[in-house]
Amino acid sequence: MPELPEVETVRRGLIQILPGRRFVDVKIRQNRLRKEIPASALRKHLPGQTVKDIRRRGKYLLIGLSQGGTILLHLGMSGVLIIDPPENDLYQHDHLLFIFDRGELRFRDPRRFGLVDWISDGHPEQHPLLASLGPEPDDPEFNLEYCLRRAFSSSRPIKNWLMDGRFVAGVGNIYASEALFAAGIRPDRPAGNLTAGEWKRLIHALRGVLKEAIEQGGTTLKDRGFKDLLGKGGRFQHHLRVYGRAGEPCTACNDPVQKVMLAGRSTFYCPACQK
């Protein structure tokens, strides 16, 4: 569900609320997510600590603690964080509850593709799940030279390349389609065949799409889709140009938007506008 803009939306919410709060308890109702929640480590290290900072790396959230250690969170497909929910509002898929001296942060994830981990040392970037992540899309390191080098001679469709976190972090199914539309590049083009000019357009388009999506608070496709900390949906679904719009007229040329499957994922594009 959540890609970079949605996770960033959550991060910006957390940074307004969590710093200074003190953990007093951790309640785990279901510890089998993508990876088992390290219950004993969280119970051992969290109580008494306060939240120092909240960072994002790709689709991962990192909650840094005052006396060392970091909570690593990934929302998977269906995960949401909820701040200070009403006490009588506990749901079946509320798996993890961080209890603070005032209030509570809750992790809800029906599909359990999410992940919670504990990083004890001061180098969270070396965590196995983060170490192989590519640069952030807005990192200067993610530039023309980098893309040409990492995609050299690759026959993978460019959309699959964009969604591979080892090349660039945080791009998922929605924003890959949207960025390729904005760049005018067909999603099934082999990544190794893009020209320098096309890469420049793509890098620029990706950054632009992500920036606008963050400004709009992310994408909420359905009522049950992404929600921020306070349970509010995003607004970028009203700005989507191709995603989910199969058969509808292209906003640029009126030709019908096409849907194809790439690597098992729905992919949307305009055959007239994207070459």
Place this chain on the structure above:
DNA sequence: ATTGTCCCCTGCCCGC
């Protein structure tokens, strides 16, 4: 080394 397939899990929507 790169690339595709399968799988984890629940819920919803569609067609029969």
Place this chain on the structure above:
DNA sequence: TGCGGGCAGGGGACAA
């Protein structure tokens, strides 16, 4: 109304 199949915004393990 019930049921099976397919699909859902992620990503890791594995095999070819």
